[in-house]
Amino acid sequence: MNHWIKGVSSYAADIDGLFWLVTALIGFWFIVAQGIVIYFALKYRRKEGVKAAYITGKTWRELSWVFIPVVLVVMCDGWIDVATASVWHNVKETLPTADHKVGVMGQQWAWTFSHEGPDGKLGTPDDIVTVDDLHVVVNKVIHVDLQSKDVLHSFSIPVMRFKQDTIPGRSITGWFKPTVPGVYDVQCAEICGLGHGYMAARITVQTQADYDAWMKAVAAGATALPGAPAASPAPAAAPATQVPQK
Amino acid sequence: MRTSLPFAFAVVATLAMSFMSSRAFAGDPSGLSGKQLFFRCVNCHGADGQGLKAGTLQVPSIAGLDAWYLEGQIMKFRNDTRGAHPNDTKGLMMRAMARSLNGDAEVKAVSAYIASLAPKVEKPDTSADIKRGQQLYTMVCMACHGANSQGNPDPNIRAPSQVALESWYIQEQLVKFRTGVRGSVKDLEGLRMVPMVRDALPLMAKNLGATLEEADRDILAYINTLSGKP
Ligand SMILES: [Cu+2]
DSSP: OTTSOOOOBTTHHHHHHHHHHHHHHHHHHHHHHHHHHHHHHHHTOOOTTOOOOOOOOOSHHHHHHHHHHHHHHHHHHHHHHHHHHHHHIIIIIOOOOOSEEEEEEEETTEEEEEEOOTTSOTTSTTOEEEESEEEEETTSOEEEEEEESSSOEEEEEGGGTEEEEEOBTOOEEEEEOBOSOEEEEEEEOSOOSTTGGGOOEEEEEEOHHHHHHHHHHHHTTOOSOTTOOOOOOOOOOOOGGGSOOO | OTTHHHHHHHHHHHHHHHHHHHHHTTTOOOOOOHHHHHTTTHHHHOTTSOOEEETTEEEOOOTTOOHHHHHHHHHHHHTTSSSOSTTOHHHHHHHHHHTTSOSHHHHHHHHHHHHTSOOOOOOOOTTSOHHHHHHHIIIIIHHHHOTTSOOBOOTTTOBOOOTTSOHHHHHHHHHHHHTTSSOBTTBHHHHHHHHIIIIIHHHHHHHTTOOHHHHHHHHHHHHTTOOOOO
């Protein structure tokens, strides 16, 4: 199963479980239905001297071909509903207490992430802001505060099985708990303009020690920010003697 | 058996198409000309590269800029040295578009084509003090951008000609250099601009009794009187 996308969040296996349940049930009925169609198509194919019958579906025997499958399929539906309800409840209706908070801003066509700085609080001047580069600590509950600067985007981390639209003017909270350190893909999953396909980012899941080291390095100026204010040299303007004398 | 021929054809066509599309995604050099590649840019930069205003998004004219400068800037957008600051809203857009080009050859080809387009001509702002603009330009900008703003491709300078640029765009960029949105330790060329427009220019403006806004306005007007020729 290694060629499937890895699942590295606390609820990835639950969501995959639903996926496989749906695939198995639908797959079963697909094969049964196609099998019957093909079997009948062969069995009742055109034969010399046999006239085609006009079947109106009025007898109970004929109607049973509709109603029995309907009942069975609705039962499968119920099965899926029950299985979904608990996962939905745990993933979308429950908000475990945050260990860390991250601000996620979607814009055409990049993701901007605000990390709590050394003070452990979001929305303070020491926040670490990066473009397309999200860092989180393994086995910690991460709350993401999703916003958009311009149009609809969708913040999607396939390995976390996390996907949520970002909507201009709204702030949406989501959560995930990464379980395996590594570097994974982040994408935009909602067509958002010309550059939508280039709106990819990266999430680095790391141990607390690595995360602290990263934060220290950023704070010390070996910054993750390409455009961070430069410690620029003293102004080297042309000497004043070049002032045109009028 | 009568349906078998169209059916076989459909199967072959489907397979052929999926094969072709998988090749297109494999990153082969496209072999597109600069002009063809430029089709990707016209949505924002306009059919002749003269810039346009789409809703609230104003996109700069790039027609007639020097090829070496265009190449350099597109490469910067591609490798996170320009347009990668969280507050650089427009830069982040262009960064994504620069990544739609496939490799150095395409960057070169599209740059050569844009350089061949006729530059946009702007009339100098008559409300400005062009004389003071000249003084400021001569003191602060000329050393790198040249007496006629012809630009300087010398590897130690690499300052572009500004005459093909629109005034609103230059003004926006000056603010970006001043606020650390453009020019960083990763972008040494951009960094050359930072002390000039953030520190030196306000100082010189003060000496001449002008505010920074006036200084910017005057320099922009003066640039529009220059030829851009060496
Ligand atoms: Cu998007």
